[in-house]
Structures are given as C-alpha cells and as structure tokens.
Amino acid sequence: MPQLALGKQFFESGEYDELPPSARRNVRLAMEKFSLLTHAELKADKGLNFKPPSGRRSRSIFTFKVDNFYRGVVLAPESGDSYLLLKVMNHDPAYDYAVKQDADVNRLTGSVEIWDAEGLERLTPDLEERAAPTDPEQRLFARVSDGDLTALGIGDRVLRAARTAVDADELADIVPFLPEDQAEVLQYLAAGFTVEEVWRDIVAHRPSGAVSTDLDTAIRNTPTRVRLVSGLDELEDILSQPFAAWRTFLHPAQRKVAYKASYPGSYQITGGPGTGKTVVAMHRVKHLLTYLRPEERILLTTFTNALATALGTGIRQLVDDQASLERITISTVNAQASQVLTEANGGRASRFASDLQELDRWRGIVREQGLEWTAEFLQQEYRHVVLAQRLDTLEQYQAATRSGRGSRLPAGGQRERVWKAMAAFTEGLDADRVQTHLRGCDLAARALEESGPRFRHVVVDEAQDLHPAQWRFLRAAVAPAPDDLFIGGDPHQRIYDAKVSLKALGINVVGRSQRLRRNYRSTQQILTWARPLLDGEKVESLADGGTESLAGYRSALQGPKPTTYAADDLNGELDALVQHVRDWTEAGIELSSVAVAVRAGWVGKKAVAALTDAGIATCALREADDETPGVRVGTMHSLKGLEFRCIAALGVSDGAVPNPKAITPVEVDELQHKADMMSERCLLFVVCTRARDHLHVSWHGKPSPFLTEAGIA
Numbered sequence: 001m002p003q004l005a006l007g008k009q010f011f012e013s014g015e016y017d018e019l020p021p022s023a024r025r026n027v028r029l030a031m032e033k034f035s036l037l038t039h040a041e042l043k044a045d046k047g048l049n050f051k052p053p054s055g056r057r058s059r060s061i062f063t064f065k066v067d068n069f070y071r072g073v074v075l076a077p078e079s080g081d082s083y084l085l086l087k088v089m090n091h092d093p094a095y096d097y098a099v100k101q102d103a104d105v106n107r108l109t110g111s112v113e114i115w116d117a118e119g120l121e122r123l124t125p126d127l128e129e130r131a132a133p134t135d136p137e138q139r140l141f142a143r144v145s146d147g148d149l150t151a152l153g154i155g156d157r158v159l160r161a162a163r164t165a166v167d168a169d170e171l172a173d174i175v176p177f178l179p180e181d182q183a184e185v186l187q188y189l190a191a192g193f194t195v196e197e198v199w200r201d202i203v204a205h206r207p208s209g210a211v212s213t214d215l216d217t218a219i220r221n222t223p224t225r226v227r228l229v230s231g232l233d234e235l236e237d238i239l240s241q242p243f244a245a246w247r248t249f250l251h252p253a254q255r256k257v258a259y260k261a262s263y264p265g266s267y268q269i270t271g272g273p274g275t276g277k278t279v280v281a282m283h284r285v286k287h288l289l290t291y292l293r294p295e296e297r298i299l300l301t302t303f304t305n306a307l308a309t310a311l312g313t314g315i316r317q318l319v320d321d322q323a324s325l326e327r328i329t330i331s332t333v334n335a336q337a338s339q340v341l342t343e344a345n346g347g348r349a350s351r352f353a354s355d356l357q358e359l360d361r362w363r364g365i366v367r368e369q370g371l372e373w374t375a376e377f378l379q380q381e382y383r384h385v386v387l388a389q390r391l392d393t394l395e396q397y398q399a400a401t402r403s404g405r406g407s408r409l410p411a412g413g414q415r416e417r418v419w420k421a422m423a424a425f426t427e428g429l430d431a432d433r434v435q436t437h438l439r440g441c442d443l444a445a446r447a448l449e450e451s452g453p454r455f456r457h458v459v460v461d462e463a464q465d466l467h468p469a470q471w472r473f474l475r476a477a478v479a480p481a482p483d484d485l486f487i488g489g490d491p492h493q494r495i496y497d498a499k500v501s502l503k504a505l506g507i508n509v510v511g512r513s514q515r516l517r518r519n520y521r522s523t524q525q526i527l528t529w530a531r532p533l534l535d536g537e538k539v540e541s542l543a544d545g546g547t548e549s550l551a552g553y554r555s556a557l558q559g560p561k562p563t564t565y566a567a568d569d570l571n572g573e574l575d576a577l578v579q580h581v582r583d584w585t586e587a588g589i590e591l592s593s594v595a596v597a598v599r600a601g602w603v604g605k606k607a608v609a610a611l612t613d614a615g616i617a618t619c620a621l622r623e624a625d626d627e628t629p630g631v632r633v634g635t636m637h638s639l640k641g642l643e644f645r646c647i648a649a650l651g652v653s654d655g656a657v658p659n660p661k662a663i664t665p666v667e668v669d670e671l672q673h674k675a676d677m678m679s680e681r682c683l684l685f686v687v688c689t690r691a692r693d694h695l696h697v698s699w700h701g702k703p704s705p706f707l708t709e710a711g712i713a
Contacts, residue, residue: 002081004035004229005219006238007114009086011227016088016239018588019070024239026066027088031235034083039076053095057102057117060215063094073098075114080216084226086114105218106181108153108203110211112218112226113179120161120177127164127174140165140190148195152185152203162186172524176558180225184518187554201253201517224251250283251276257514258283262291266485266502268463268509272553273689274521277488278641281461282314284486288457289324296456299477300330303462306622307641308332311461329455333470334437336477337444340454341435344447350435358436361428365421377407377668378421386422387438388468388500394419407669442469448476456481462641463489471505480506491548492534493640493686494679515548519689521643523559526695530562530688532710533681562688562695564713566703570603570651573698574610577648580696581616581631584646591617592624593645595632597687599659603651604633636687647691649684654702657684681706 010016016024033048042050042064049065060077071094075084087097102117136142141149141162149159158178165171168190175183188198212218219226229235250258257269258280271277285300292298300315302308312330319325329336334352342349353361362375371378384404391397397419398411409415429435435443448454458478460466466474478484485507502509519527531550563580567573577596584594596611598604608618611631621634621642632644639647651657658680664672684706688695703713 002035002083004031004235005082005084006227007084007086008225017590019088023066023070028239030064030066030072032232035232038081053098055099060103061098061101063098075103077215082216082219084219105213105215106153107211109181110218111222112215115179116177120157123177124161127161131164131166134166140167140171144189144195152198154182154185158182251518254280259287262482263512264482266507266509268487268513269516270490271516272490272492272519272550274519275516276520278461281459281488282318285315285328285459286318292327292456298328299455299458300328301333301336301460303465305332307462310641333466333473337441337473340444340447341440350440351433353434353436361425365424369421371421374668376664380672381418382422383438387442404671405669438467438469441473445473445476453477453479457483459486461488463487464491464494468500468505471500475506492682494682517553519555521692522555522689523557524555525559525561526691527555530685533685533706559693565698567698567700569700570606573650573700574606576698577607577650578610578614580648584694589645591631592629595639595644595647597636597639597647597649598651599636599656601635607650608633636683639687639690643690643692645692646694648696649687650698652697652704652707653699654704657704
C-alpha cells in the first residue's frame with residue numbers, strides 16, 4: 001500500500017507557506033493520487049507528469065507537476081511504494097534542486113539521508129586546494145582518526161570534505177551540503193566534544209542492531225526527519241499548518257528523553273533557545289497518558305498565558321483523543337494556584353494586584369512608617385527573602401541568610417523594622433481581600449499540603465523563571481513518586497530574577513537531567529550573531545548552583561545574516577522597519593509570520609502607526625491567534641516562548657535596552673543591580689533567538705551597551 005510522507009526539508013523551507021492558494025490546492029490533489037497509485041501507475045498518469053529529472057544523482061528522485069508554474073520533488077524508492085515529498089518550488093528551481101540531491105541510507109542509523117551532492121562535489125576540491133598549505137596536524141579534526149569518524153557514522157565523501165576544514169568557520173561553509181546526521185557529529189566534534197562524548201550524547205541514542213539498506217524501509221524508520229501520513233485527513237491537517245508541523249519531529253536524543261518508560265523521580269531537561277524543550281515536554285505528556293489510571297490527571301504548566309495557549313495548541317496536534325485531552329490541565333502556575341486558593345476559600349475568588357499596584361502599597365508603607373528604605377528594596381526583600389524562604393515569624397527572619405542581596409541588613413533592630421513593614425503589607429492585602437500572585441502561590445501550596453496533591457504528573461515548561469513560592473505549589477500539587485515532575489527550562493532565557501534550589505524545595509533532579517544542544521528553530525547565522533550577547537557572562541544553572549554555557553549549541557538550518565540599522569531618530573528606524581517588512585512580504589512571507597519587538601509599549605504604538613500608514617496590517621501580539629491577519633507587534637517580554645519567521649527588534653538603543661526602570665540602582669543593591677542587568681541582557685537574547693529565518697535589529701542615537709559590548713554595533 002502506498003505510504004505518504006513529508007520530509008523535514010518541506011517544513012523548514014517555508015516555501016509551502018508562500019505558495020498561492022491554487023498551488024496549495026493542487027499539491028493536495030497530487031498527494032491524493034500518490035496515496036492511491038503505485039509507481040508504475042503514476043508514471044502513466046499524464047496529469048501529474050511524474051518523471052525523473054535529466055541528470056539526477058539518485059534513481060529515486062522524481063518531479064511532478066503541481067500546475068503550470070510549480071513542480072514538486074519527491075523521493076520514490078524503486079522498491080516499495082513510499083513517496084517522500086521534499087519540495088514544492090517554481091518549475092526551473094525544482095528541476096535544479098532535484099538534480100543536485102542524492103539519497104542513501106545511513107549505515108549506522110538506518111535513516112534516510114538526503115543531501116546536496118552536487119554542492120559537496122563542487123566544494124570539496126576547492127577546499128582541498130585552499131587547505132593544502134595548512135599543516136594537516138593543525139586542521140580542525142586532526143585529533144580524530146579516520147576510524148573514529150567512521151565509527152561515528154561519517155561516510156567517505158563527507159570524510160574527505162571534513163579533512164579540509166581548518167577551523168569551525170570553514171566547517172560551517174560545508175555543513176549545508178552534508179547529510180544531517182553526519183553534519184551533527186562533525187559540529188559537536190568541532191565544538192570540542194570528545195569522540196566518547198559524541199558517541200554517548202548523539203550516536204548512542206540511535207537504533208542499534210542490524211541496519212537495513214533498503215531506502216523504502218529507511219523512509220518509514222526516520223521519525224526525526226520524516227513525517228509519515230496515515231491518510232488524507234491527516235495530510236490536510238498538516239498542510240493547513242505547515243509552519244508548526246516541524247514540532248512533530250524528534251531528534252533521537254529528544255525521543256529517548258520524552259518516551260523513556262519511567263524515571264525514578266523528577267527529571268530535568270535544559271538547553272538553549274530552540275532546542276526543543278517545549279516539544280519534548282509535550283511528547284512526554286503524550287507518553288505519560290498511556291500509563292495514566294482512570295482517576296489520575298496531568299498538569300502541563302508554564303509561566304505566561306501566551307505560553308499556555310501555545311502549549312494547548314501543540315498538545316491538540318499530538319493528542320487527537322478527546323477523552324485523553326480532558327485528562328490534561330494546561331494552565332499557568334499562577335492560574336492553577338488561584339483556582340486552588342478559590343476552592344480553599346469556599347469559592348470566593350481572590351483579586352490579584354499588579355506589580356505596579358504592589359509597589360504602590362510598599363510606597364505607602366514607606367511613607368507611613370518613615371522608613372529609610374525604598375519601596376523597590378522592600379518589594380524585592382519580600383519576594384527574594386521572605387517569600388522565597390517562607391519566613392513566617394520575626395525570629396525566622398532574624399536568623400535567615402540573605403544570599404544574593406547586595407545591601408547589608410544586620411540582624412537586630414533593622415530587620416525588626418523591615419519585618420514590621422512586611423507585616424503591614426500582608427495585613428493590608430488580607431484586609432482588602434487582595435493577593436500578589438507569588439503570595440497566592442504560597443498560600444495555595446499550604447492549602448494543598450493540608451488537603452493533598454491533585455495531579456499524578458506535573459510537566460513544567462519555561463521553568464527558569466519560576467519563583468520558589470511557585471515551585472512549592474508545584475511540589476505540593478503532585479506526590480513524590482516516579483515521574484512526578486518533568487521540568488524543562490533554559491537559564492540563558494531567565495528574564496525574571498528567580499533563582500532557586502530545587503533540592504531544598506523537595507525536588508531532586510541530581511543525576512536525572514539532560515542538556516539539549518541542537519537548535520531546531522533559528523538559523524546558524526542568527527545563533528552566531530546573538531551568542532556574543534551572553535558570551536563571558538556567568539549564567540547560573542536552573543537549580544542547586546553551578547553554571548551552564550552554550551558550548552556545542554548549534555543549528556543545522558542556514559539562512560541570511562541578521563541585519564542592523566543605526567538611525568538618527570525613531571522616525572528613521574520606523575522607515576527602515578516599514579521597508580524590511582515590505583521586503584519580507586514581497587518575498588512571499590505572510591504578515592502573521594512577522595513580529596516587531598519593542599522594549600517600551602509606546603514605541604510599539606509608533607510602530608503600529610507607521611506600518612498602518614504604509615498600508616501594512618498589524619495586530620497586538622497578545623490579542624492575536626493563528627487566524628488573525630497582520631504583523632504582530634508586542635513587547636520583548638510578550639515574545640517569550642513564541643517564534644516567527646521574521647523578527648524586527650526596534651529601539652534597541654542606549655537608555656532603552658536595558659530599561660532603566662527595570663534596573664535596581666547600584667547604590668541601592670549592587671547584587672540586585674547585576675541580576676537585573678543580566679535579566680535585561682537575557683531578554684534581548686531571547687528576542688533575537690525567537691526569529692527563525694530573518695532577524696533585523698535597529699536603534700537610534702547610541703546603540704544598547706549590550707550590542708556594543710558584544711561587538712555587534
């Protein structure tokens with residue numbers, strides 16, 4: 001029976017998104033024929049014009065007619081009836097692409113490999129000539145023997161090219177032409193990982209045992225790069241949202257983590273932006289559903305409402321059984337805590353104060369009590385010491401350590417006065433029947449500690465920004481047991497000052513963690529551009545001390561280098577923004593795949609006005625869904641957890657990034673000042689790495705010191 005499949009190349013290119021509606025409709029009609037006919041029958045179908053391109057390198061590469069302007073490229077092995085759709089392109093580029101590609105079975109993994117053989121053949125002699133004057137012992141892979149490279153799955157043609165690389169930059173020139181599995185091995189070795197580490201982290205995750213060399217079998221056994229389609233209904237669902245469909249692919253390292261039968265306790269995954277932590281978390285939920293008893297439930301939780309909405313969309317793509325979906329609760333930690341608190345209060349819902357309203361309360365207390373400390377200091381002391389350590393009495397506060405707080409506050413009279421302010425703050429909240437979100441989480445945790453947990457499993461995404469009070473709530477929401485908590489996060493994306501010790505909170509992940517290093521979202525050019533923003537900075541791990549780095553953090557995706565623009569004033573920036581958006585849309589990119597990120601809301605309003613005046617539709621990022629047309633415009637914080645094909649970061653100027661209002665003055669608290677600066681730096685890094693294909697960064701006046709220090713501006 002014919003087997004339809006879609007290759008990862010089809011999703012990564014974004015070309016299908018750019019096809020006119022008539023061409024998309026004809027792709028669907030063509031794929032319907034593929035699902036019904038054998039190779040021989042297809043060759044006889046005059047409407048499809050299914051034929052091999054002249055000069056093809058692989059006997060399994062064919063093209064077919066979509067319409068008078070577009071052709072598809074498909075891998076159809078001679079034995080079997082698999083059809084792997086690779087590309088849909090304009091007529092001449094489709095033929096050009098089809099002729100250049102070769103296909104084979106990786107002898108180590110048994111997966112199908114498709115690569116630009118023409119490019120590799122053309123490039124290799126030039127690289128050898130360029131490398132000839134260089135001592136072979138000084139080249140990139142001199143320390144790795146041919147035998148070790150072969151054992152890691154490197155084929156002869158790739159080995160020849162790899163031996164020419166003098167440094168990592170030259171390897172980057174070769175990577176776009178290589179089979180993906182082999183390119184990944186070389187990238188890790190180039191990043192300084194040993195042969196043993198690459199085997200453990202990359203190769204050992206792949207299937208073991210005898211490998212079939214049959215190309216048809218390989219297509220059906222390559223879940224990391226091939227999406228098998230069970231029928232025309234599923235094909236329709238996939239093609240209706242191709243930009244998000246790449247999420248269904250899991251690298252072997254990710255699959256091993258997501259579908260491991262069971263962990264003896266909590267488990268943690270970390271990794272840089274785009275490494276698939278969210279995807280792994282969703283697949284873990286899908287796996288845990290298979291073991292769930294009738295009375296048990298799963299909580300899938302994250303930091304913001306936008307992220308929770310995105311998780312809900314992703315889960316519905318993975319889990320199509322309504323009964324299973326009803327056993328999953330998807331919400332933010334704060335929203336779930338609020339629900340628990342409402343139940344504990346007999347159904348009376350709490351009102352929650354915003355950060356500004358909370359700060360106003362502290363300002364009132366400073367005035368009433370004549371305190372020498374600022375409202376900002378008291379707010380941070382309450383959050384980072386009192387709530388973080390759950391200090392309920394003056395005696396506990398007097399004895400508490402204030403690690404991470406830069407201003408001295410000796411035990412004794414000063415702490416007694418601060419504690420009096422804390423008491424006034426909580427008494428005022430209770431009197432007004434108002435809560436802060438963090439205090440609400442702590443109170444909800446106490447309620448669950450008395451009544452008992454309500455979930456069998458808790459899966460946490462974007463864990464790096466959760467406060468200890470939120471972690472206490474999650475700990476109380478699930479009983480300690482195998483597979484109780486599955487945690488994903490990245491300290492490089494920590495944009496709120498929330499450092500924790502999970503072990504101290506009863507969550508032990510020692511010896512149960514995995515770091516993901518491969519980016520699946522952004523191009524290598526975007527990563528190379530953004531990485532200096534954090535290079536040299538000490539980034540603390542998610543929990544229990546230590547630091548993490550971006551060593552080995554790579555992408556197999558290639559694209560144009562990010563662009564920057566220095567304007568004299570904001571109007572100049574806006575003019576450049578309008579032109580960039582026009583260029584992107586003229587290239588066929590949908591407006592909804594473009595986002596404008598600003599640090600201050602008023603700059604976003606200026607961007608909306610400029611785009612609207614230019615006849616370009618816009619919408620507020622927080623109010624948009626998948627069906628809303630227009631360029632998304634939002635604050636840098638609102639982009640967290642989202643992704644777009646094109647991102648323009650506007651107003652990255654000195655005095656705006658970092659935002660002075662978000663920075664504690666150094667004279668108030670030196671350590672908090674450094675933490676705030678790091679949060680702002682991470683915020684800019686997060687925004688840049690939300691871009692998939694194109695990144696544009698602009699400023700007026702002086703550029704942000706973060707850009708200057710990174711050597712970008």
